[in-house]
Amino acid sequence: MPEKDLPHNHSKHESSKDDDFEVVIGLEVHAELATKTKLFSDSANHFGDEPNTNIDPVCLGLPGSLPVLNKRAVELSIRVGIALGSTISPCTFARKNYFYPDMPKNFQTSQYDQPLNVGGSLTLASGKKIGITRAHLEEDTGKITHIGGGGRIHDAKYCLIDYNRAGVPLLEIVSEPEISSGEEAREYVKELRAILVAVEASDGKMEEGSLRVDTNISVRKKGEVELGVRTEIKNVNSLRSLLRAVEFETKRHISAIQAGEELRQETRHFNEDTGETHPLRSKEDDMDYRYFPEPDLVPLDPDEKWVEEIREQMPALPTEKRVRLKEASGADDSVIALLVSRGVDDLVDATIQAGADAAQTIKLAEQNLSDGAGKLEADAFLKVVNMLQAGELSATQVKAVLTEVIENGVDPKQVAESMGFEAMDEGELEGLVEQVISQNPDEWERYKGGDQKLVGFFVGQMMKLTQGKADGKVVTAMLSKKAAN
Amino acid sequence: MTAEITPDIAAKVANLSRLKLTDEELAKFTDQLSAILEHAADIEALDLEGVLPTSHPYPLKNVFRQDVVSQGATSDGNDTEKNSGEKIAAFKSSVLGVAPESEDGQFKVPPILS
Numbered sequence: 293m294p295e296k297d298l299p300h301n302h303s304k305h306e307s308s309k310d311d312d313f314e315v316v317i318g319l320e321v322h323a324e325l326a327t328k329t330k331l332f333s334d335s336a337n338h339f340g341d342e343p344n345t346n347i348d349p350v351c352l353g354l355p356g357s358l359p360v361l362n363k364r365a366v367e368l369s370i371r372v373g374i375a376l377g378s379t380i381s382p383c384t385f386a387r388k389n390y391f392y393p394d395m396p397k398n399f400q401t402s403q404y405d406q407p408l409n410v411g412g413s414l415t416l417a418s419g420k421k422i423g424i425t426r427a428h429l430e431e432d433t434g435k436i437t438h439i440g441g442g443g444r445i446h447d448a449k450y451c452l453i454d455y456n457r458a459g460v461p462l463l464e465i466v467s468e469p470e471i472s473s474g475e476e477a478r479e480y481v482k483e484l485r486a487i488l489v490a491v492e493a494s495d496g497k498m499e500e501g502s503l504r505v506d507t508n509i510s511v512r513k514k515g516e517v518e519l520g521v522r523t524e525i526k527n528v529n530s531l532r533s534l535l536r537a538v539e540f541e542t543k544r545h546i547s548a549i550q551a552g553e554e555l556r557q558e559t560r561h562f563n564e565d566t567g568e569t570h571p572l573r574s575k576e577d578d579m580d581y582r583y584f585p586e587p588d589l590v591p592l593d594p595d596e597k598w599v600e601e602i603r604e605q606m607p608a609l610p611t612e613k614r615v616r617l618k619e620a621s622g623a624d625d626s627v628i629a630l631l632v633s634r635g636v637d638d639l640v641d642a643t644i645q646a647g648a649d650a651a652q653t654i655k656l657a658e659q660n661l662s663d664g665a666g667k668l669e670a671d672a673f674l675k676v677v678n679m680l681q682a683g684e685l686s687a688t689q690v691k692a693v694l695t696e697v698i699e700n701g702v703d704p705k706q707v708a709e710s711m712g713f714e715a716m717d718e719g720e721l722e723g724l725v726e727q728v729i730s731q732n733p734d735e736w737e738r739y740k741g742g743d744q745k746l747v748g749f750f751v752g753q754m755m756k757l758t759q760g761k762a763d764g765k766v767v768t769a770m771l772s773k774k775a776a777n
Numbered sequence: 778m779t780a781e782i783t784p785d786i787a788a789k790v791a792n793l794s795r796l797k798l799t800d801e802e803l804a805k806f807t808d809q810l811s812a813i814l815e816h817a818a819d820i821e822a823l824d825l826e827g828v829l830p831t832s833h834p835y836p837l838k839n840v841f842r843q844d845v846v847s848q849g850a851t852s853d854g855n856d857t858e859k860n861s862g863e864k865i866a867a868f869k870s871s872v873l874g875v876a877p878e879s880e881d882g883q884f885k886v887p888p889i890l891s
Contacts, residue, residue, distance in 0.1 A: 327844050334847045343882045364844035384832045393886045452883035585832040591836045593850045
């Protein structure tokens with residue numbers, strides 16, 4: 293049974309207020325690298341496939357199988373190292389031993405005392421620098437589904453395991469304990485995600501588990517130098533959860549300190565439904581990983597020439613991309629940061645350079661490219677923007693056309709035609725406007741009398757009549773012209 | 778570092794490896810683990826000033842494979858997509874077949890926290 297976990301804000305000992313404390317946060321971000329294959333074997337690294345189809349003797353730990361390092365995974369990790377200003381270092385792999393069914397070998401191949409990327413920093417939007425301790429390469433584990441007991445780990449009847457994810461390359465990026473609020477933690481992950489996406493190291497999709505965050509939290513009295521007792525929170529799967537988990541855990545620590553209760557150093561599980569954290573393992577079971585050098589893998593020592601080559605081929609970093617897009621579009625900083633974090637800024641930039649209206653392009657990208665641009669390219673995007681500007685497509689039609697082009701990379705004009713979105717002839721449109729006016733004489737008189745709210749009514753009628761083909765802007769212009777006559 | 782291996786330490790290591798040992802076995806492995814540590818202590822006694830730590834006996838580094846999917850388990854190097862799909866399915870059913878239990882194409886194991 294979990295102990296009582298609710299933070300009690302009204303403790304018996306009110307000698308110190310919440311404001312007297314500060315929270316100290318360090319984050320471990322696990323990023324799945326965007327390789328085609330696994331870290332040590334050649335089955336596919338692909339999310340969402342049928343269970344146990346991307347498996348092989350190496351990732352299943354079958355006897356006699358031997359790992360061989362994926363060069364691309366190292367290259368992507370070095371890109372991240374360069375982006376964070378880390379020292380790319382000679383390194384080795386190590387076995388992290390633990391007995392858990394997500395790794396059939398009973399160890400995870402990771403890096404321990406000699407990681408690939410050492411040191412570095414990340415600058416937040418506020419200008420504050422957060423130190424990076426290290427970033428090391430390791431393999432991901434299989435996916436466990438808890439069956440029975442409502443799918444909760446504590447009450448499950450049994451578990452099912454899919455090893456498609458086992459062996460997928462992960463880069464674990466460890467920050468210094470220099471983050472001082474939940475909001476700052478969120479900023480850090482947002483910026484780190486933007487960097488990972490910009491250097492094409494990861495797709496950064498938290499909802500697919502491509503980016504996972506373990507949060508180390510401790511609380512101390514302001515002015516104290518020594519860190520308080522640290523807890524680690526797992527299962528934080530979104531930026532919102534990160535904020536909620538930090539807030540809950542901070543309060544829990546403060547309440548415990550105020551009440552004179554002892555905090556335990558432990559790993560806790562964040563529950564998305566309740567917003568609370570619960571102990572994941574008891575102290576007695578605390579992991580003792582018994583790391584030792586992996587005898588099946590030789591040392592990795594990236595030579596300077598290779599690192600320089602990677603440096604020269606580095607894609608632009610988010611800071612640079614934001615400046616570039618700002619110059620091209622003049623859009624708001626928040627929108628620009630959003631487009632950069634989605635990795636669609638290059639497309640938007642190229643579309644604007646090709647002659648598309650900047651504001652319209654930005655707006656369309658913001659509204660329609662939340663999952664990336666898929667197969668949409670600049671020339672096609674330019675066509676879509678122009679069709680919208682020319683009134684050949686209505687706002688609703690544009691959405692449908694873009695969805696299709698993003699998915700299948702087809703020509704937008706053909707898509708529009710095949711969907712029956714041909715632009716309506718002005719004369720035809722005018723006839724229909726007159727029809728709507730004559731059918732609604734009372735509304736028309738009120739509109740002519742100055743009731744602008746009725747524009748929506750007439751546009752709505754036109755949309756109904758034309759099944760959404762009419763361009764709202766053109767109809768509005770016709771209405772006001774007719775009212776003036 | 779010459780920590781002595783006590784029966785308690787041996788029992789802890791056995792527990793971490795989910796091994797159930799009898800008292801006789803525990804005594805035997807306590808002795809064996811101690812002998813290994815004694816050997817390490819012998820090496821530690823040498824003057825190794827200037828000798829770099831070695832993680833691997835061979836003078837090799839930077840051994841890579843290219844990032845190409847080939848389902849190494851079953852590939853014969855000239856897979857058509859269809860062949861490859863069939864081979865994956867065959868490999869999957871063979872490994873699930875030797876698992877103690879499976880369900881819905883997944884490995885079935887007892888609950889983890891009980």
